[in-house]
Amino acid sequence: MKRVLEGSHAVAEAVRLAKAQVISAYPITPQTHIVEILSDYCSSGKLKAKFLRVESEHSALASLIGAQSSGVRTFTATSSQGLALMHELLHWASGARLPIVMAEVNRALGPGWNIWVDQTDSLAQRDTGWMQFYCEDSQEVLDTTLQAYRLAEEVNLPAMVVLDAFFLSHTYEPVDIPDEKDVDRFLPPYAPKFQLDPANPCAFGQLVTPAFYMEMRHDIDRAMGLALTRFTEIEEEYARLFKRRYGVVEAVQCDDADVVFLTSGTVTSTCRLVLKTLREKGEKVGILKVKLFRPSPVEHIRAALRSAKKVAVIDRNCSFGVGGIFAQEVRAALCNQPGHPLVYSYIAGIGGRDVTPELLEDIYWKTRNSEAPEKDSIWTGLQEVAHGTQRA
């Protein structure tokens, strides 16, 4: 059934269809709409889940760790500072191998206080052992959330479904909501591989000596590897039922492209328009949309960029002192490939600033017309700021 939905509500619909049993969250803009509607569903009985009101995001995730350990399907959603506050427990959830699913609405971190889109919050959590999916539109958000449950529960790793603040979370689009019975076929009830059981008391997660800790960590890394292959298979299955597939990456006209845009999130949609314009002008340009960030689809990136001469990475984030984070990932993926394309790193749209078609076209021409990147990381669209500078 098609409905016009806000991106946030697309997440909520997916959680409803996934029949999450425990939901715990603390409100934060721009995430709040997701849990608002879920708490409605819980109180009306539309979703038979326990909604825990907690005093912080730290407690939200802590309570889900407890709930999931007892063998139920769980959900939370957060943004920005909220995710940062969860940091300690993000590690715990993956270390405890709990398949918790979270919606993370990309929002800038303060100060300056800013509620608009910026990927730095989620990318700063890249080493916590959570899988991360970056979505482009509301339909993808809904589909990915369902797939995330399936994948997380198979490989016992937590998953983060990431969507852009406002451009996605608060934009209404037509969304096809799958039939509950079909979803049940795709996503059966959670069958935990281990759980707390009062009849057979035991403790999880206690002291582990150097003799075993490394093996445990190796298993998390191996499970990430398994997730990469399993995701493609799960997507196959999903596509058979619902006729939609996105891929861990999506390569758009990359085969003959000299310059390839590498994008994630909603910028991809803008880029698709720019691609059309440039192709009409005869430019050999492509797009590589990266959906799966963790586990990193290294092979997919290498394959898609095989024949490209230059790749222009658009990063709506910054690791200060290094530059765009996606760009780092791409460089790392390519560095051992002989004759790999030049990597141009562009930082754009930080803190909710619009990434316009004009800006992307600018980036294209700059990339195409230069021999090599002028800098390792290029900030785009900066204004002249006269005040507020001081001599160091």
Add this chain to the structure above:
Amino acid sequence: MAGSKASKHVVPLLMPRSYMSTESNKTGSWRFLRPRYDEKTAPCSTACPAGEDIARVEMLTAQGLFKEAWETILKENPFPAVCGRVCFHPCEGICNRGEFDAPVAIHVMERFLAETAVRYDLKPLLERCPAKKEKIAVVGAGPSGLSAACFLNRLGYVCDVFEAASEPGGILRWGIPEYRLPLSALRSEIAQIESEGVRIMTDKRLPADFIDRAGDSYDAVFIGCGHGRTTMLRIPGEDVDGVEDGLEFLNRIRSGETPAVDGVSAVIGGGNTAVDVARSIIRLGGKAVILYRRRRSDMPAFQEEVEMALEEGVELKELLAPAGIVKDRKGIFITMRPMKVVGEDEGGRGRVEPARGKTQQLLVQRVFKATGAESVDERYNPPDRRRNVLVLENGVLVDRPKGPAVFFGGDLVNETKSVTHAVASGKAAAIALDTLFRDGFKAVPGRAASCAVGNGKALSMEVYLGGERSSRNPHVVRFAEVNTDYFHFAPRITQPRLMREERLNTFKEINLKISATLAIREAERCFNCGVCNRCDNCYLFCPDLAVMREQDLTGRHVDYDYCKGCGLCVVECPRNAMTLEEEER
């Protein structure tokens, strides 16, 4: 350690898992600080001359355990119905809650509990010690004599109380107006004392040489006959017709008379008696002017009483000292000398001396003297400190080589002449005489000191008898030691009262009853400083589950096998009923 398999794929899933109980890890061995339950002393209980265990009384009241709360008062004071009404409640002045919002209305709840006991005809469960051979005579059935008899009786002694008047109660019966202390309230408490075994003989005026002759029948005599005579003004004309004794006037009213008070009456004095006389005059249809040599703020009368007196139409003239009284056909002329304040005495009361300026004349129909009272016979005044005379906080013990020991108490010895100080005298007498009989004269000061509440002036009978309260730490809890995070601001109860118009021509009690709901709400405001009310914060906060609750939920203890000594329980205790100490190694 265990791995697990998914149905189709091998999922690497090495996980730490233990089936061993964590109880094998005795984390108590890590401890270098030790928390313990350590109940302390609430400031109110040290300020109460009777040493009532107020923090516990309020705790029980808040829990709806009204009988137990009432009994807790009775252990230290046989007069809660009286004191709830007429005590000047120094407990509230020192209440830690006063630093937070407003002091707990302790006296209101004391009266509530006493009234509840009457309403449901409750009989207190009070222990009486095994009977002892010594017999004690009590002279005067006022608050100090009745308290002495009550406590001595509980300690196992036979007590005979001799009262000159036709009914026991002393100043409570004959000196305090009905609108402040209704007869029924007093009678029920005296009846309770009698029901415990005290014999009261009324209309028995003893000769002053009774002390010397009592030895035949008694081993000790308690003298608590009070100050029955108003002191002289020492001015010319004070014995003219129309100049009356204020106490005598109050006595006549409480005996059922309706003295004539037409016209204006002057009342000389600034204490409660002066205010009582003035307000009684108003109720009898007269007009009253209080003449006081100091200022209103210096008056020893309760401020609330003064305020209500003014509301009711009593006039107050400050800084005027009577210099002479002359009677003629028109009435009585009082000559008054203006006074001025020249500094303060030790208690912060203004010191005055005659000021320059003209004397004033006031024409009245009557004059009432209410400037203080004195003992009717020299022999009732306690002797000075000597080898066989022990001066205690609220009494003087004389150990006579021949004849019975004598204890002087009540208004005869107390600097502050209040009901509660009289109760304190009675208790001091019981503790002193019991110690005297059992361990001798020299043991008395030490024994008395050992049952002082919080090492202060008030004595506790429960501590003397080795009750639960004797384990309390004498440390007095300060406001800063209360964890106020656990308390909300809440307004102090407003005492419901008769309206001014209702008060003017009746002696009906002014302060009205309050409901149990209001009493509980007010009791809940109490911090219960230093006393455990089983809120279970310790239990909830202990990260090691080392706080153990007894099966019947009456107590808590720390399981030192697992307590790591983090101190959370002590910090989160709202009322400072726990202490954290360095572990002895």
